[in-house]
Amino acid sequence: MPLITLDDGCNLSYRIDGPADAPPLVLSNSLGTAMAMWEPQMAALAQHYRVIRYDSRGHGASDAPAGPYTMERLGQDVLGLMDELDIYRVRFCGLSKGGMVAQWLGINAGQRLDRLVLANTAAYMGPAESWQGRMDLVAAQGMAAVTEAVIQRWFTPGFVAAQPDAVDRVRWLLLATEPQGYVGCCAAIRDMDQRPQLPAIAVPTLVIGGTQDPATPPEKAQELHASIKGSNLVMLDAAHLSNVEQADAFTAALIDFLA
Numbered sequence: 001m002p003l004i005t006l007d008d009g010c011n012l013s014y015r016i017d018g019p020a021d022a023p024p025l026v027l028s029n030s031l032g033t034a035m036a037m038w039e040p041q042m043a044a045l046a047q048h049y050r051v052i053r054y055d056s057r058g059h060g061a062s063d064a065p066a067g068p069y070t071m072e073r074l075g076q077d078v079l080g081l082m083d084e085l086d087i088y089r090v091r092f093c094g095l096s097k098g099g100m101v102a103q104w105l106g107i108n109a110g111q112r113l114d115r116l117v118l119a120n121t122a123a124y125m126g127p128a129e130s131w132q133g134r135m136d137l138v139a140a141q142g143m144a145a146v147t148e149a150v151i152q153r154w155f156t157p158g159f160v161a162a163q164p165d166a167v168d169r170v171r172w173l174l175l176a177t178e179p180q181g182y183v184g185c186c187a188a189i190r191d192m193d194q195r196p197q198l199p200a201i202a203v204p205t206l207v208i209g210g211t212q213d214p215a216t217p218p219e220k221a222q223e224l225h226a227s228i229k230g231s232n233l234v235m236l237d238a239a240h241l242s243n244v245e246q247a248d249a250f251t252a253a254l255i256d257f258l259a
């Protein structure tokens with residue numbers, strides 16, 4: 001996979017699929033996954049878009065420098081990638097942590113965006129103590145100490161029983177994540193409160209929520225929708241990783257909105 005080197009020396013891994021002359025679409029992964037989390041959407045999206053996926057700092061094949069990271073740093077990473085690829089404006093879709101990066105871009109770099117999708121995410125995800133507890137646990141014991149609890153929040157019990165292979169693919173992404181990178185990103189979430197800035201988002205925005213999402217519950221999606229003028233809201237019958245659990249409905253909502 002190609003790499004770019006960012007302004008602070010961190011190498012970021014990315015991949016491009018789809019026609020070179022199609023409109024660019026950037027996809028941003030959740031905490032503890034990598035660009036592979038978007039596999040269920042790729043066949044459809046690559047027919048319409050030049051899809052740019054990247055492993056966020058601390059994840060996948062990107063570097064995992066010592067943290068703490070900030071949401072601003074994670075947002076600047078995207079702008080650095082776009083600059084390196086010589087792309088000024090993109091459509092941008094992020095899920096969970098990727099959606100937090102999407103909010104940061106909408107607030108601070110709206111001129112670089114055509115459309116924004118905020119999936120299963122929140123502007124604030126406190127309390128800080130619970131993030132600190134998770135960070136301490138992963139720093140001491142590694143990713144295996146949190147993986148099964150995360151899986152329980154990310155998928156409904158029915159989906160875990162019906163689609164064990166799909167769940168396993170995500171489990172392996174979690175277990176393969178560099179603990180230092182995971183902890184660095186947890187700090188960015190711990191220290192984040194983008195609620196006061198949400199009304200500054202003026203880019204056409206779609207909010208996607210999961211009716212059974214215990215990590216970013218439906219109220220979080222409602223809050224984003226209510227704070228971003230003119231935004232659309234789609235609720236899917238899923239837990240947190242709605243792009244995997246309701247892959248077809250998620251893809252359809254995305255294609256419908258991005259067109």
Ligand SMILES: O=C(O)CC1=CCC(=O)O1
Nearest residue numbers: 030031096097150153215
């Ligand atoms: O891991 C979780 O509990 C949920 C989550 C927060 C940010 C993210 O990407 O996933």
